[in-house]
Structure formats: C-alpha cells, structure tokens
Amino acid sequence: LSFNNTIPGLGCTVSYATTSGGSYTSVGQLKSIGGLSVETSMVESSGLGSDAAEQVPSLFKGGDFPFSTWFNPANTTHAALVGYIKSKTLLYWKLTFPNPVGPGATVPGSAIVYSFAGYCNKASLSGFEIESEVECEFNVAITGDVTFGS
Amino acid sequence: VSCTTTLGGVLPTQLFHLVLGANDVPHIRSTHITLEAAVVEYLTTHPVVSCLVDNRFFPHAVARTNQSWPAVTYYRSSTDHAHGISGGGGFATATIALDIWSPNYGDVVEAAEAIREAMDTFRGWMGGIAIHAAWLESEDDSVEKPADGGGTYWYSRSIDFSIRFVESVPNF
Numbered sequence: 001l002s003f004n005n006t007i008p009g010l011g012c013t014v015s016y017a018t019t020s021g022g023s024y025t026s027v028g029q030l031k032s033i034g035g036l037s038v039e040t041s042m043v044e045s046s047g048l049g050s051d052a053a054e055q056v057p058s059l060f061k062g063g064d065f066p067f068s069t070w071f072n073p074a075n076t077t078h079a080a081l082v083g084y085i086k087s088k089t090l091l092y093w094k095l096t097f098p099n100p101v102g103p104g105a106t107v108p109g110s111a112i113v114y115s116f117a118g119y120c121n122k123a124s125l126s127g128f129e130i131e132s133e134v135e136c137e138f139n140v141a142i143t144g145d146v147t148f149g150s
Numbered sequence: 151v152s153c154t155t156t157l158g159g160v161l162p163t164q165l166f167h168l169v170l171g172a173n174d175v176p177h178i179r180s181t182h183i184t185l186e187a188a189v190v191e192y193l194t195t196h197p198v199v200s201c202l203v204d205n206r207f208f209p210h211a212v213a214r215t216n217q218s219w220p221a222v223t224y225y226r227s228s229t230d231h232a233h234g235i236s237g238g239g240g241f242a243t244a245t246i247a248l249d250i251w252s253p254n255y256g257d258v259v260e261a262a263e264a265i266r267e268a269m270d271t272f273r274g275w276m277g278g279i280a281i282h283a284a285w286l287e288s289e290d291d292s293v294e295k296p297a298d299g300g301g302t303y304w305y306s307r308s309i310d311f312s313i314r315f316v317e318s319v320p321n322f
Contacts, residue, residue, distance in 0.1 A: 012235050031234050070232075070239065130271070130285050131312065133232075133241075 005105050009033075011098025014067055016081075016091045020117070024094055027069060028077045031135065034066030036095060036114065038146055062116050062142025065093065071125060071136035081138055084120045092117050093140060113149070118142040185244055185315055186226060188277030189269075193222075198264045202257075203250075212251060214304070220252035220261045227310070231317070238319035241282060246311050255293075255305040262289065262307040269311050280316040287312050 012033055015024040042055040071078055084091060095114040099107045122139035126132075190207045193199045206212070206221035227247050232239030250261045270286040287310040294304040 009235055010233075010237065029234065030236060031239070033235060070234070130283050133282075133314075 005100040006102070007097055007100055013094075013096045015094045015096070016120075018089065018091060020092045022092070024092075025077055025080075027067065027081070027138075028075045029070040029072060031068040031070055033095070034068065034137070036065050036146075037063045038142075039063060060145065062118065062144065062146045065095070065116075065118060065140040065142055066137055067140075068135055068137045071127075071134045078136065081120045082123050085123055088119060090117055090119060090143070091140075093142075114146060116142050116146040117144050183278050185279060185313060186224060186246065188279040188315075189224065189246055189313070191277030193265065193268060196264075196268045199261070199268050202261045202264050219254065220250050220257040222261070222265075223249045223251065238317075240316060240319050241314060242317050243312055243314040245287065246313055247308060248311070249306050249308045251304060251306045253302045253304060258291075258305045258307050262309055265309065276315075282314040282316070284311050284313040286310070 009032075013026050014030060014033060015026045017024045038061065040060050041058040043058045045054045045056045046052075047054070069075075069078060073079060073082075093116055097112040097114075099105070099111065118140040120138055121141045122137075124137045124139075125134065126137075127135045186209070193203070194205045194207060203220055203222055204218070206218060208221065208223050210223055210225050212221045212223050225247055227245045229242055229244040231242040248265060250258045250265070252258045252261075266286055266289075269284050272284040273281055275281070276284075288308075290308045292306050292308070294306075296302060
C-alpha cells in the first residue's frame with residue numbers, strides 16, 4: 001500500500017495581496033500552518049412530525065487560518081501584517097499546496113490554490129528566552145467564501 | 151581531502167535578530183567550516199583562554215603523554231536543525247561538549263572558568279559562523295584515580311554549551 005498522492009506539508013506557501021487578484025506576497029520565514037477549518041453551520045429543523053432530530057445546512061463559514069513564523073520585526077511581510085491588524089485592512093489570501101511526490105503521483109498542471117479574503121486580526125509573539133527563537137503566530141479571520149481550486 | 155566542488159546550500163536571507171557589526175557581511179566564510187572548528191578558532195584566539203590552554207584543543211580524545219596541560223577535548227553531542235514549511239530554517243541548535251583535562255585541578259577550574267566567560271551568552275561571529283546565542287547548560291567535575299594505586303590523578307570538568315547558529319539551507 002502506498003500513498004503516492006500524499007501532499008507533503010513541506011513546500012506549502014501562504015501569500016497575500018491588498019487587492020483581489022493583485023500582486024501576492026509570500027509570508028516570509030514561515031514555520032508552520034496551523035490549518036484551515038471550514039464548515040457549514042447547521043440549523044435545527046426538527047418538527048412535531050420528526051422521528052429523529054433533523055437539521056439543515058445554513059451559512060458556510062471559512063473560520064480561522066493561523067500560521068506561525070520565525071518573527072523578525074524588520075521582515076517586510078511581518079511588519080506589514082502587524083500593521084494590517086491595526087488598520088483593519090481586508091486582505092486576499094492564497095494557500096498554495098505543493099505537488100504530490102512519488103511514483104505514479106498525479107501532478108496537476110498548476111499548483112492547487114485555496115483562496116479567500118480575510119482580516120489578519122491577531123499576532124501572538126512568543127519565545128523571548130535565550131533558549132528559544134522569537135516566533136509569531138498570525139491569525140486570519142476569513143470572511144466570505146473560500147475558493148478551492150487553482 | 152581536497153574538494154574541488156562546493157556545497158550548494160545557501161544562507162538564509164534573513165538573519166533574525168542577530169546584530170551584526172557594520173562591516174560584517176551575512177555569510178558563512180566557507181560552507182565547509184564546521185561549528186566545532188568555529189568554536190576552536192574562537193577559543194584559541196580568545197586572549198584569556200588561549201593564554202591558559204594555548205592551542206591544545208582535540209576532538210574527542212587527547213593522549214596523556216608528551217602533552218602540556220590543561221588540554222580540552224570537544225565533540226558535538228546533539229544537533230537540532232530547524233525546519234520551516236518551505237525548507238531548511240537556516241539555523242540549528244547544537245550541544246558542544248568541552249572537557250578540560252589536567253593533572254592539576256586548579257588548572258582545570260581556571261581554564262573552565264575562562265571558557266565559561268568566553269562562551270556563555272555569546273552572540274555574534276564565532277570563527278566565521280553567525281551565532282544567535284550560546285549558553286552554558288551544565289558543568290560537571292570528575293577525577294580518575296591512578297589504576298596502579300600511585301602515579302597521577304587526572305581531573306576534568308565537562309561543560310556543555312548549547313549553541314544556536316546560522317547554517318546554510320539546502321538548495322534543490
């Protein structure tokens with residue numbers, strides 16, 4: 001059994017632009033991506049005639065998109081993101097997946113990209129110790145739809 | 151061994167918070183220089199350490215004959231290389247163990263203290279490698295009794311330093 005189409009975490013990138021479809025900038029010194037957790041809210045729809053609890057889908061929600069960096073306040077992308085938190089600027093984001101690797105792996109013609117709009121609303125600094133590196137976890141609060149594709 | 155080709159790694163474009171001197175260029179002098187060599191170069195040129203130990207630094211072991219003392223043996227006991235999601239993080243944290251040896255305990259203590267003052271909380275350039283931080287982890291004394299019941303006692307102090315340093319990023 002092999003999983004030739006497994007996507008490695010190594011090679012993922014996160015980029016942003018200030019305008020939709022504009023020039024995207026990759027976040028520098030990216031350490032890890034916390035995840036993307038999309039969901040559709042469910043509404044209780046049970047009625048008097050229901051034999052069991054029923055629910056129907058409601059609004060789609062992009063949720064949060066956290067990622068960690070080795071933080072450098074002089075890094076242009078880090079400085080910009082911190083500034084966007086305060087200015088409450090809507091940003092346009094891309095999560096780009098690396099190609100699968102392995103015998104028989106199906107490599108897409110172009111990289112798979114998830115794109116969405118969101119506000120960078122949090123920067124949590126940590127690691128102010130001699131044994132540590134200064135890190136920052138940024139959080140993006142997604143607003144609106146998420147496009148799954150290229 | 152003389153290599154005619156060089157390694158393909160590249161230095162990270164960001165050096166984090168390392169404060170460099172005005173004339174320093176963010177580079178590793180050679181991709182072949184090792185942290186061990188950098189530490190030895192730094193200590194053998196340190197005014198106090200070199201006065202006490204001179205150039206008597208040896209990897210792993212030192213012969214007890216025909217030797218002036220104190221002498222220092224060194225080795226790397228561990229390395230934790232940082233990785234980002236795009237590849238190598240451009241830095242690593244290694245533990246370098248230094249053992250100071252002498253038949254005179256006072257020499258051991260004096261040299262160990264000089265090395266501590268030279269290394270603990272160091273940041274900057276060390277033998278051509280950029281050091282984010284070096285810190286003392288532990289110090290332990292030991293003594294070896296003569297096997298024949300007479301002769302010379304051998305004293306040593308083992309000091310472990312953690313050193314976070316800039317390393318090249320593999321370039322594929």
